[in-house]
Every structure is written in structure tokens, then in C-alpha cells.
Amino acid sequence: MERKKILVTGGAGFIGGNFVQYMVDKYRQCDIYNLDLLTYAGDLTKHKHIETKENYYFVKADIAEREKIIALFEKEKFDYVVHFAAESHVDRSITDPGVFVQTNVVGTQVLLDASRAVDVTKFVHVSTDEVYGELDFDATTFFTEETPLQPNSPYSASKASSDLLVRSYHETYGLPVNITRCSNNYGPYHFPEKLIPLxxxxxxxxxxxxxxxxxxNIRDWLHVIDHCAAIDLVLHEGVNGEVYNVGGHNERTNLEVVKTIIKLLGKAEELIEFVKDxxxxxKRYAIDPTKLENLGWKPSYTFETGISQTIQWYLDNKEWWEKIISGEYQNYFEKQYTL
Structure with missing residues (x-):
């Protein structure tokens, strides 16, 4: 039986990186290709334990480089594509929106064209709940797959644009696609500019x-491993053309998250400093994941269990994140927050 080839774009990032490890370990009969440009948030040290596995391959490339991507697809004839690669930090999109349009919109279109050229079995586009805009503080309201797209930042606008491109390739060309839209992820290897690792x-x-x-401001927190399991399910069982929301039912204010971490680390709340919004x-993101749950998915982590394990992971892996927060990242932090 011929081995299936699964391309994961953005597999050196946070969610994509966890997904690559998840797939390499679970599907040993499949070849997992990790395509990443290795920008500031890309890191391959997280994959040291799978580098020698015979079903793992790494390709350094920019998804917006049309000729290179088309040639790669024609050579490898990928069966499945799971597309994570994106500029994803809202703050950075406010500073430089053009980079987000180039990667998130143009890059996605290049991948769609390449996928059409080789007749992929499924193209899964990993998106975000931020494309829906914001909810008020009414705890009975949630984003569903039918919620209109109303992005409020250049980042979420670029993701909404790529979502619509993916949908159009299904409607126009019959490309088998799914779109997943997740709430805020947390867990191992989260880049230190994000709230929890920061x-x-x-x-x-x-x-x-x-x-x-x-x-x-309220966010719905989802453990990255629960997200990986959701994408795996959609990849294999998702109905072509459908959107699936992935949420953890773990709503917390940003301040509650920060205070929880401080308490678990035995520190004082005096460390909190409010800065200009x-x-x-x-204001608020919250997802109704009923459609995905009906497909067979359920989150396995409570926020309490997940945040405790995540803190322990950062305690056990100081070398990884301390290297990242030195140098250029420190310059970015000082510019962004000016404490």
C-alpha cells in the first residue's frame, strides 16, 4: 500500500509544531512534511526528538513563493494539506499589516493553486475565531459557524480573506476543503509574546x-493538544466544504489568566502593570463547538489542568524560551509595551 503524504505548513510554529509531532507519532504509516520559512516565531529545536524518524521531513520555503511551492507539490504529490502557516500576532499586524496580507492571503492562494494542480484529497485551512469580530459580555452568546465575518484587526482581516479564498476554491473548482476556526490556544512551545507564556x-x-x-477582555482558552485532535478528526471525517469551530468552553478574562499564573507560581499580584489598551x-471571544462535537470531538483538558501542566512545562524548559526572549525579541517587547 502506497504511503500517504501529509503536508503541514507552518510546522515550526506553536500550533503547527505541536500538530507535526502529534501526526508523526500517531500516523507512522504516513509521511509528514513540515514546511516552514523559519521566521522569528519558527523554531525547529522543538522537533529534535522526531528529526530522525523515517516518516518526518522538513522543507524550508515561503508559501508565497509560487514557483517553488508549485514545483514542490508537483514533485511530492501530497495527498493532504493542513495549512497553519500565517503571521498571527495581532499587535504586529497593527504595526505592519502588509506582511500579513502577503503571507496569509497571497500565500494561501498559492497553496490552493498547488493543491488543485495535484488533486489533493483534502485541504484543511486552520483559521481563528477572530474573523467573527467580537462578542459583548452576554455569557449566553457564542460564535457559531453561521456568525458573519466581521474582523477588527489587520491580522483577523487577512485570515478572513484567506478563509473566503479557501471557500471559493471549493465552490468554484470543487477542491475538497475544510476550514477550522479555533479559540485562543495555549500549551508547550507557545511563543513568549503571547499572553500566557509572556x-x-x-x-x-x-x-x-x-x-x-x-x-x-475575555478569551476562550483551548489546549493545543485538544486542537490537534480536532484538526486530525476534521482532516479524516470533515464534510467537504464545511467550517468547524474549535473551542474549549474555558472563558477567562485576561486579568484572571494572569492572576491564576501568578498564584500558581507563588508570586505577588504587584507584578501586574496595566498598560495602554x-x-x-x-472585548470577548467565545465559541459554540457543537458542530465539531457532533462529528466526534471533545476537549480532554480543563483549563485548570492545562494551565498547571503548561506552567510546569515552562519551568522544565527554561533553556528553550530564555534563548528566544533575548536579543531581537527584547527590543520588540520594549517597543510594544514601554513599561
Missing amino acids: TISRVLKDQKVPVYGDGK RLGHD
Whole structure:
């Protein structure tokens, strides 16, 4: 039986990186290709334990480089594509929107064209709940797959644009696709500019933790391994052309998340420092994952269990994140928060 080839774009990033490891370990009869440009958030050290496995391959490439991507697809004839590769940090999109359009929109279109050329069995586009805009603080309201797209940041606008491109390739060309839209992820290998790892790394060093505005913005937190399992299910069981929301039913204010981490690390809340709110800061995200649950998915992590394990992971892997927060990242932090 011929081995199936699965291409994972953005497999050196946070969610994509966890997904690559998940797939390499679970599907030993399949060849898993990790395609990544290795930008500032890309890191291959996380894959040291799978580098020698015979079903893992790495390709360094820019998804927006049409000729190179088309040639790669024609050579390898991928059966499945799981597309994570994206510029994903909202703050950076406010500073430089053009980079987000190039990667998230143009890059996605190149991948879609390449996938059409080799007749992939399934193209899964990993998106975000941020394309829906924001919810008010009414705890009975949730994003569903039918919620209109109303992105509020250049990042979410670029993701919404790529979502619509993916949909159009299904409707126009019959390309077998699914779109997943997830809530905020957390877990191992999360880049330190994001709220949870930022808080952990700074609290461990007794440094001030910046919290935007009054800290009352609400996010629905999803453990990255639960997200990987959801994408795996959609890849194999998702109905072509359908969108699936992936949420953890773990709503917390940003301030609650920060205080939880501080408490678990045995530090004082005096480390919290409120800073000027960011532009276009959405009030609340919350997902109704009923459609995905009906497909057979359920999250396995509670927030309490997941956050405790995540903190322990950062305690056990200081060498990984300390290397990242030195140098250029420190310059970015100081520019962004000016504490």
C-alpha cells in the first residue's frame, strides 16, 4: 500500500509544531512534511526528538513563493494539506499589516493553486475565531459557524480573506476543503509574546507583567493538544466544504489568566502593570463547538489542568524560551509595551 503524504505548513510554529509531532507519532504509516520559512516565531529545536524518524521531513520555503511551492507539490504529490502557516500576532499586524496580507492571503492562494494542480484529497485551512469580530459580555452568546465575518484587526482581516479564498476554491473548482476556526490556544512551545507564556516567563523573573486596558477582555482558552485532535478528526471525517469551530468552553478574562499564573507560581499580584489598551482590542471571544462535537470531538483538558501542566512545562524548559526572549525579541517587547 502506497504511503500517504501529509503536508503541514507552518510546522515550526506553536500550533503547527505541536500538530507535526502529534501526526508523526500517531500516523507512522504516513509521511509528514513540515514546511516552514523559519521566521522569528519558527523554531525547529522543538522537533529534535522526531528529526530522525523515517516518516518526518522538513522543507524550508515561503508559501508565497509560487514557483517553488508549485514545483514542490508537483514533485511530492501530497495527498493532504493542513495549512497553519500565517503571521498571527495581532499587535504586529497593527504595526505592519502588509506582511500579513502577503503571507496569509497571497500565500494561501498559492497553496490552493498547488493543491488543485495535484488533486489533493483534502485541504484543511486552520483559521481563528477572530474573523467573527467580537462578542459583548452576554455569557449566553457564542460564535457559531453561521456568525458573519466581521474582523477588527489587520491580522483577523487577512485570515478572513484567506478563509473566503479557501471557500471559493471549493465552490468554484470543487477542491475538497475544510476550514477550522479555533479559540485562543495555549500549551508547550507557545511563543513568549503571547499572553500566557509572556506572563509565565516574566513572573519567573520577577518582572512586571503588562496587561492591556483594564484586563477585562475575555478569551476562550483551548489546549493545543485538544486542537490537534480536532484538526486530525476534521482532516479524516470533515464534510467537504464545511467550517468547524474549535473551542474549549474555558472563558477567562485576561486579568484572571494572569492572576491564576501568578498564584500558581507563588508570586505577588504587584507584578501586574496595566498598560495602554491596544487598538481594536476585541472585548470577548467565545465559541459554540457543537458542530465539531457532533462529528466526534471533545476537549480532554480543563483549563485548570492545562494551565498547571503548561506552567510546569515552562519551568522544565527554561533553556528553550530564555534563548528566544533575548536579543531581537527584547527590543520588540520594549517597543510594544514601554513599561
